[in-house]
Structures are given as C-alpha cells and as structure tokens.
Amino acid sequence: MSSDSWKTIFEAYHILDHDFDKSPFIIEASKIKIATKHFDEVKDREVRILCKHDTREDRPDIFVENELFLLPIRNGKYTKYAIIRGEGYVDIPAIGATTSTYKSKLDFQPDTSLVGDSEMQHLDLAYATSLVRTFMQDESLILTIRGRKSTPQFSFRVGIHEIVAESVQTEVDGGYEGKKQVVLVEAKNSQTTNVIIRQLFYPFRQWQEHTEKSVKTLFFEKRGNLYSLWQFMFDDPKNYNSIKLERSQCFEIVWQ
Numbered sequence: 119m120s121s122d123s124w125k126t127i128f129e130a131y132h133i134l135d136h137d138f139d140k141s142p143f144i145i146e147a148s149k150i151k152i153a154t155k156h157f158d159e160v161k162d163r164e165v166r167i168l169c170k171h172d173t174r175e176d177r178p179d180i181f182v183e184n185e186l187f188l189l190p191i192r193n194g195k196y197t198k199y200a201i202i203r204g205e206g207y208v209d210i211p212a213i214g215a216t217t218s219t220y221k222s223k224l225d226f227q228p229d230t231s232l233v234g235d236s237e238m239q240h241l242d243l244a245y246a247t248s249l250v251r252t253f254m255q256d257e258s259l260i261l262t263i264r265g266r267k268s269t270p271q272f273s274f275r276v277g278i279h280e281i282v283a284e285s286v287q288t289e290v291d292g293g294y295e296g297k298k299q300v301v302l303v304e305a306k307n308s309q310t311t312n313v314i315i316r317q318l319f320y321p322f323r324q325w326q327e328h329t330e331k332s333v334k335t336l337f338f339e340k341r342g343n344l345y346s347l348w349q350f351m352f353d354d355p356k357n358y359n360s361i362k363l364e365r366s367q368c369f370e371i372v373w374q
Contacts, residue, residue: 263293
C-alpha cells in the first residue's frame with residue numbers, strides 16, 4: 119500500500135494543512151511522480167499502483183488515520199485525483215446460510231470453465247447458464263459491454279462537495295443489455311468485504327449517458343462452489359454516497 123510514499127507526498131505538498139471540510143485536495147499525477155522519484159521500488163513511485171485503493175484496507179496509513187479516500191477525476195495527459203474526507207467504500211455483506219440451488223439451462227457442463235480461476239471466466243459461466251438472467255428476471259439480456267472505456271464528463275456529490283470527473287478510465291467485467299435495462303457487473307474471485315464505490319458508481323454514471331434504459335449495478339463473486347450476486351442501487355444518481363444494497367442471493371449451480 120506504499121504508506122511511506124504517500125507520507126512523502128503529503129509532506130511535500132502540505133496536504134494535511136488543507137481544509138477538507140471546505141473542499142477535496144486535488145493532486146496531479148505529475149506531482150506524485152516528482153515527490154516519489156527518489157524511491158527505488160517501482161511500486162513506491164508508479165502512480166497507477168500508488169493510487170489503487172480498491173478496498174478500505176488498501177489505503178495507506180495516512181489515509182486511514184485521517185479518514186480520507188482517493189478518486190480519479192481525470193485521466194490522460196493531465197491525470198488528476200481528488201483526496202476526499204468521508205466514506206468512499208461500501209460493505210459487501212455476507213449473504214447468510216441460505217443457498218439457492220440453480221439448475222443450469224445448459225444441457226452440458228463446459229470442460230473449459232474448469233481451467234483457471236479468473237473473475238471473468240466465472241462471470242461468463244454464470245451468464246452462459248442464464249444465472250445472471252434469472253437473478254435479474256430478464257431473459258432478454260445479452261452481453262454488449264466489456265473492458266476499459268473512458269467516461270464522458272459528469273458531475274456528482276460526495277458529502278457536501280461537488281466533483282467533476284472527465285475521461286476517467288472505467289472497466290466493466292460484464293455489461294448486459296436487455297429490452298428495458300442495462301446491467302453492469304463488477305466481478306471478484308476473492309472474499310471481498312468492501313469495495314470502493316467508484317467501481318460501481320463511475321460505470322453506472324457513464325452508461326446512463328448512453329441509454330435511456332434503466333441502468334442496474336451488480337457485484338458478483340465466486341466463493342468456492344458458490345456464485346453470489348449483490349444488486350446495488352443509487353437513490354440519487356448524482357450522489358456518490360446514496361448507494362444502497364437492494365438484494366442479494368447465493369447460488370449453487372447444478373447440471374442437467
């Protein structure tokens with residue numbers, strides 16, 4: 119998590135002297151590079167690595183101690199980040215002891231799905247068996263979105279602060295369009311207890327700009343032989359912290 123690097127960055131730009139109650143602290147990637155250029159290890163000076171805080175536990179000590187989190191607000195030549203005081207993460211709660219048996223709609227079990235352990239292959243299998251369609255109660259869903267894209271400009275609130283993001287890179291593990299909705303999935307293959315809201319919110323806002331259909335957001339995880347899905351919603355599409363868990367369910371796939 120490169121706590122030493124971030125301590126150096128905070129000291130170089132007197133970040134803790136900033137009044138976070140008035141506004142986030144905006145820092146350019148170029149300044150992060152300058153402040154950390156003397157570190158020997160790539161992980162201690164590479165901006166992409168230093169700014170990857172996907173869970174609360176990924177945050178460097180100085181962020182944790184001061185209740186801060188990091189959001190990218192611009193990518194490209196003038197990459198910028200906002201350091202914000204507040205809650206930037208959402209819990210991924212345990213679903214409980216109840217597991218639903220799901221009978222695959224495939225009439226065979228794919229051999230190739232057993233090779234490897236990647237997030238995408240597990241999500242692909244869940245889609246191929248129609249598990250995703252069943253959970254969303256939408257047989258019309260087809261795979262239409264995958265991979266990295268850049269956002270259009272959009273504004274949103276975090277607490278009392280107004281943030282503007284533009285050309286920020288997002289990544290959707292699986293995006294499915296149906297007749298009336300678009301479903302975006304963030305997939306993991308480890309036991310995740312929390313995730314930065316940005317991974318759900320930025321794609322949600324991004325695809326709202328491209329469709330008038332309802333945009334839904336799912337978190338997906340394979341734990342052992344179980345496939346778990348959490349559906350989140352945003353009460354206010356312009357409020358980062360309006361995220362709420364709508365429903366969740368855990369499945370065990372059985373084959374015909």
